[in-house]
Amino acid sequence: MYDCVIIGAGHNGLVCAHQLAKQGWKVLVLERRDLVGGACVTEELWPGFKVSTASYLVSLLLPEIEEEMQLARHGYRVLPRNPSSFTPGTDGRSLLLGPDLKQNQQQISQFSTRDAEQFPRYEAMLQKIAECLEPALMQTPPDLLPLPASWRSVGFRKKFRDTKTAYHLHQSLKHLGETIPEAIELLTGPALPILNRWFESDILKATLATDAIIGTFQPPSAPGTAYVLLHHVMGSAGGARGVWGYVEGGMGALGQAMAASAKAAGVEIRTGITVEEILISGQQISGVRLSTGETIATRSVASNADAHVTFEKLIPAGTLPETFEKAVSRIDYSSASMKINVAVSELPDFTCQPGSQEPQPQHRGTIHIGATCEEIERAYDDAKYGKPSQKPIIEMTIPSAVDTTLAPPGQHILSLFVQYAPYQLASGNWDEIKEDFADRCINRIAEFAPNVPASVLHRQVLSPLDLERIFSLTGGNIFQGAMPTHQLYNMRPVPGWSDYRTPIKGLYLCGSAAHPGGGVMGACGRNAAREMLRDGRP
């Protein structure tokens, strides 16, 4: 009999497991894949090439988790991404941005002296707002809505806690001062009008706009995209605010370090085991049934799987209250993200910044392919009608340019995060068209670095359907559920249930389906464990 079975060894599941075990709980983690980490994995896809198959950069990981799990002792190390971005233009110029404000201004002034002057003010504004909002990531959202008791009956203690959290949130927001209207626009509005107000040069706006659409099925002109702009100044992986980094050895080194830390705290981890059903007797958790037919007795379950998998696949229909089931069935999983991992014999040689023998600054940051806002909007327009973009928007990183352990000497890994590749196609299916679409992506890169197509040694093309199949991500949504305003904070995963609990006693959500959502943060797992510990050892 376990105190808790955790379904899934994603990084959030591992964080949750560690927190519980540290308090003496007997915890078992069950992972359907043969490796731990969820979307945070490194796989040797071809001999000598160690690929971060899904997620590829880290920034948002809470420093508290790094410390509590002693991740450095277990081999976790961040290699800062410097410069942070490189955007090749079509007219021979390019834009290189990094942590040095003066250099950024010099770079931007190639396109607009006004934008160069504005940039530090823009960054300071984002930073100020991000700093005020960041504490909310680590809090359980308070219930702010007057939902009826038939939706959820809430006791006095929770009401008291929620009031306290809401008060603290209010106090924290006071620090925003006169930037409150801007903050509200950033939290709920579209990115493009904000960027248009601040800047005039298209290459700068497009570089920043791609930050706003990562993982969303929205163009920068759609409400909700501005929120994602904040992400690039949030987090402090590697010690500096907003500096995204590569994980040495690939993202899997983080998953591995977390698993080692959890094991050291007493957690048992079994991989290659799929949970088929969550067993419930009398509205209370009694165990889990595995695909092997084996059942495991446990007093509680924390699910690292998304809400659709947890509530609609692992629990028999009719078990949950109808209102809850209906709310879960309305969750938006729309997605248009794709990942292509490529092994190449040489570095991309950009026409606007030649040199490909040794890694140069343009190879070390995130390379934005698709340098105008109109191109991004048009790429979305195709996908809106169920067609993969004619001119895809590509975020390319070359982790091997920073970490020599990932590829054989002289050879490299290109990690392509591609949009828009709609999960729902108007015609055909992804298995039939994905290789053609990958060719389109490689040819798109060749417009800026003509040597790329001939340098390809191997490639792995992960369509949205593949992301669903391999990582168990419903609809291929990389965040375990889209992150528009109505699916954030106290409305994630559904209104009234944002405190990691569920209508079944002893069943919790501990993954990015819950607040604060997707990204390699660990906050969902840590917050969930705090609420479970508050309920007491079952």
Ligand SMILES: Cc1cc2nc3c(=O)[nH]c(=O)nc-3n(C[C@H](O)[C@H](O)[C@H](O)COP(=O)(O)OP(=O)(O)OC[C@H]3O[C@@H](n4cnc5c(N)ncnc54)[C@H](O)[C@@H]3O)c2cc1C
């Ligand atoms: C292609 C891609 C690129 C991304 N890039 C970045 C990035 O660069 N930076 C960033 O911060 N974020 C990125 N993200 C998002 C980020 O990786 C995720 O939000 C985060 O890793 C989710 O972690 P998690 O622990 O909540 O869940 P997951 O990582 O989704 O883990 C859930 C685990 O549960 C397991 N599971 C599901 N059902 C069962 C079952 N029935 N039985 C047993 N096990 C089960 C799954 O196999 C999986 O291992 C990316 C995601 C993807 C897919």
